Amino acid sequence: MNNNAIYAGGESFDRIFRALGDPHRIQIINLLREKELSAGEILEAIDVVQSTLSHHMKTLSDSGAVNAVRRGKWTYYSLNESNLEQAAAFLSVCAEGTKIRRKETAHQEKEERRRTVPETAVKTAVNPAVKTAGKAAAKPEEKAADKEKTGKRKDKKGKKSKKSKK
Numbered sequence: 001m002n003n004n005a006i007y008a009g010g011e012s013f014d015r016i017f018r019a020l021g022d023p024h025r026i027q028i029i030n031l032l033r034e035k036e037l038s039a040g041e042i043l044e045a046i047d048v049v050q051s052t053l054s055h056h057m058k059t060l061s062d063s064g065a066v067n068a069v070r071r072g073k074w075t076y077y078s079l080n081e082s083n084l085e086q087a088a089a090f091l092s093v094c095a096e097g098t099k100i101r102r103k104e105t106a107h108q109e110k111e112e113r114r115r116t117v118p119e120t121a122v123k124t125a126v127n128p129a130v131k132t133a134g135k136a137a138a139k140p141e142e143k144a145a146d147k148e149k150t151g152k153r154k155d156k157k158g159k160k161s162k163k164s165k166k
Contacts (some may be wrong), residue, residue, distance in 0.1 A: 013087045019063035024048055025056050029079065032066065036078040 060066040
């Protein structure tokens with residue numbers, strides 16, 4: 001058993017994924033989506049020499065992504081839909097698992113942030129009176145300090161007057 005192979009439900013997809021790792025082979029797969037094509041028709045559509053095309057077609061055929069049928073002196077190629085659908089389903093399951101893990105991770109991070117909020121922030125958020133109580137207690141001292149700084153004080157009617165000298 002090849003340890004590098006990707007198995008899902010007894011199927012090995014590593015050859016298909018490797019075969020799809022070349023831009024020319026992707027272009028060939030795209031052409032074969034339309035219809036079955038001969039090697040000559042594929043050669044006209046992509047910019048490679050015949051020997052390079054033969055290599056690409058052998059790689060695609062050996063991987064199971066493409067079927068090759070010999071008719072007379074020509075070889076016709078078509079997509080192996082079953083194998084490609086299974087490989088696509090495997091990737092879809094992988095992608096779905098990633099989405100689920102991403103959602104779980106985001107939820108865990110949110111819970112962690114909620115748990116690590118400082119206690120004072122929680123008390124303030126829960127009971128705003130805690131925040132204002134501290135300010136109310138400091139107000140008389142602040143007023144006295146302000147009077148000393150300005151040298152002015154208010155008389156009984158609330159008007160500012162200068163400090164009397166004694």
